[in-house]
Amino acid sequence: MEKTIEKKYRKLSDIEHVLQRPGMWVGSINPHTADLFILGEDKKFLRTPSTYNPAFLKIFDEIISNSIDEHKRNPKLNKLDVTIDKEGRITILDNGGIPVKMHKEYEEWIPEMIFSNLKTGSNFDDSEDRLVAGTNGVGATLTNIFSKVFSVKTADGKKQFLQVFSENMHKRTRPDIKNEKKNFTEISYLPDYARFGMQNIDEIHLSLLKKRVVDAAACNPKLQVSFNGEKFQFKNFKDYCTMYVNEVFFEESSRWKIAVGISDNSFQQVSFVNSVETRDGGTHVEYIANQIASWMREQIKKKYKFDIKPSELRNHIFLFVNADIVNSSFSSQTKEKLITETKDFKSTHEVSDKLMKQIFSSEITKQLLDWLENKKLAEERKQLRALNKYIDTAKIIKLIDAKGKNRENCTLGIFEGDSAKTAFRNSRDPETQGAFPLRGKFVNVRELTNTKVIENNEVKSLLAAIGLKLGEEPTNLRYGKLLFYTDMDPDGDSIAGLLMNFFGKYWPELFEQERIYRVLTPFVVVKKGKEVHWFYSSDEFHEWSKKQKDLTSWKINYKKGLGALNDEEYEEIIKNPKMIAIQKGNCFHETLNTWFSGDSKPRKIKMLGMSVEAYEQLKLDEENEN
Numbered sequence: 001m002e003k004t005i006e007k008k009y010r011k012l013s014d015i016e017h018v019l020q021r022p023g024m025w026v027g028s029i030n031p032h033t034a035d036l037f038i039l040g041e042d043k044k045f046l047r048t049p050s051t052y053n054p055a056f057l058k059i060f061d062e063i064i065s066n067s068i069d070e071h072k073r074n075p076k077l078n079k080l081d082v083t084i085d086k087e088g089r090i091t092i093l094d095n096g097g098i099p100v101k102m103h104k105e106y107e108e109w110i111p112e113m114i115f116s117n118l119k120t121g122s123n124f125d126d127s128e129d130r131l132v133a134g135t136n137g138v139g140a141t142l143t144n145i146f147s148k149v150f151s152v153k154t155a156d157g158k159k160q161f162l163q164v165f166s167e168n169m170h171k172r173t174r175p176d177i178k179n180e181k182k183n184f185t186e187i188s189y190l191p192d193y194a195r196f197g198m199q200n201i202d203e204i205h206l207s208l209l210k211k212r213v214v215d216a217a218a219c220n221p222k223l224q225v226s227f228n229g230e231k232f233q234f235k236n237f238k239d240y241c242t243m244y245v246n247e248v249f250f251e252e253s254s255r256w257k258i259a260v261g262i263s264d265n266s267f268q269q270v271s272f273v274n275s276v277e278t279r280d281g282g283t284h285v286e287y288i289a290n291q292i293a294s295w296m297r298e299q300i301k302k303k304y305k306f307d308i309k310p311s312e313l314r315n316h317i318f319l320f321v322n323a324d325i326v327n328s329s330f331s332s333q334t335k336e337k338l339i340t341e342t343k344d345f346k347s348t349h350e351v352s353d354k355l356m357k358q359i360f361s362s363e364i365t366k367q368l369l370d371w372l373e374n375k376k377l378a379e380e381r382k383q384l385r386a387l388n389k390y391i392d393t394a395k396i397i398k399l400i401d402a403k404g405k406n407r408e409n410c411t412l413g414i415f416e417g418d419s420a421k422t423a424f425r426n427s428r429d430p431e432t433q434g435a436f437p438l439r440g441k442f443v444n445v446r447e448l449t450n451t452k453v454i455e456n457n458e459v460k461s462l463l464a465a466i467g468l469k470l471g472e473e474p475t476n477l478r479y480g481k482l483l484f485y486t487d488m489d490p491d492g493d494s495i496a497g498l499l500m501n502f503f504g505k506y507w508p509e510l511f512e513q514e515r516i517y518r519v520l521t522p523f524v525v526v527k528k529g530k531e532v533h534w535f536y537s538s539d540e541f542h543e544w545s546k547k548q549k550d551l552t553s554w555k556i557n558y559k560k561g562l563g564a565l566n567d568e569e570y571e572e573i574i575k576n577p578k579m580i581a582i583q584k585g586n587c588f589h590e591t592l593n594t595w596f597s598g599d600s601k602p603r604k605i606k607m608l609g610m611s612v613e614a615y616e617q618l619k620l621d622e623e624n625e626n
Helices: 014-020 054-073 110-115 139-145 203-219 237-241 283-304 310-314 353-360 363-385 388-392 421-427 450-454 457-466 490-506 538-546 567-575 588-596 601-608 612-625
Strands: 032-039 045-052 079-084 090-094 147-156 159-166 176-179 183-191 224-227 230-232 249-252 256-262 268-273 317-323 411-416 433-438 481-485 516-520 524-528 531-535 555-558 578-581
Touching (some): 014 139, 054 079, 054 090, 054 139, 054 183, 139 183, 203 224, 237 249, 237 256, 237 317, 249 353, 283 310, 283 353, 353 363, 411 490, 433 457, 481 490, 490 516
Parallel strands (some): 079 224, 411 433, 411 481
Antiparallel strands (some): 032 045, 090 183, 147 159, 147 183, 249 256, 516 578
């Protein structure tokens, strides 16, 4: 059936429009779920998954903002108390006071005019610079409309005004006027919970109302605030910020208060404009964040040679901004995001070099550098994975494979040269011991491109033998331990070092897992009858020889390498190897860079035992002599 013209076109009263289209006035009346900051018992704010009603919070904010705005105009208003009873009635009391006078033009008492008429208030003179939250003159009346009962009680030092509204402002009592010497304003309202899909105030909403009161105290240090009897007052905004993070770096100017702390891989902000929380930030947050990101990006590029995106840098910052913005504009009536353009702030705040340097020398930068290193490693491993096709097609050259099924119990001996192959086969346990003979010195991978590394046939064979893949975690390996069998001389040390360099560059976790060992081979073997002693260094041998009365009674064999071992000795190092786990100590990568990079300067400094400054002076003196 077609609607009549009268049903199709309707004219709503202000109250009807607010109740029927609440989103336009107070935001969504439907429950939202988000991670919000909740004040814990330890007086710290923690992000907590919360389901809340934005409109319900908004009608509370409208009343408390009136008191805060008046505090800014009149510092004599310095007390604000909020109480919530078991029935869910909310009362906001301050020691200010609204003029109890009749408006001559509208013939209405000022308190009644303010709290029961939309588009009514004292903030409509746009020629004035306003630093208050109220702008549109609708806030308190909206709270009245969304309440079952709403009472206004105020006194200006001469007279007291009392009026009670009910049934969503459809009904009201006649104003009760009497003499009163005190100054105060008390707004008490019972929300129409059903319109918000609520029965009463639950713990989450109670916590969020409490946070709004704490925020008011933080933004206004001269305002004494209480919530259900619990008092809150802050010496400064910095003290409030430490309720979110333990350490912040803080500075302030006449209209700006800035604090910066460390965040955990996502940009976090807590911000206020004229004492109202801007949960979604806005232009004031961008104004400060961009300054910090720009400065830090330049410093990191200069000192650490990383070109980081501003968005990546910001992910490690927890920013606090408390700004007073003249005639502020917001994206909606809920005021969760400031949209005033920077040029219209009518104030500036240039973040100081002192604060920047404090941030740069803090854990924020250290965490950021760790993240950059991990990102670089992840990107390298991604590139490396594309090269694994070379490994998959590799033919394993000269591998003597272990046959056992329990591969974690198997060891792979990486030998210097081919000469040991026959002796190894004769001495090993075929189930658990495998061998991979190297052909000469292993490649120095420190400064080679990944493509060049993987094109090396010996590298491909070794990786295929072990079961390692470039850019992938070392899991499901074919051998539980890797044993370096090299001569105990400078050449053997060099080969062992090159192998450490290789595994350390691509799989440093192998060292942490204690999978890599060096097998000690004898430097000298001495015999007398059935008595045999093995020595693994010249110092060890000399210490022993000093204690011998007749050294000539011993048969002394100097072993120049694995090839000099007889069958019995070789069998001993295979069946009972003396192994030393190669540990990943402090400055692991720095040490490998020192010894295996193309720049010989760090190695020379290390060998000479000099400081960098002393070495530079030595080279300068040598040049002057020449």
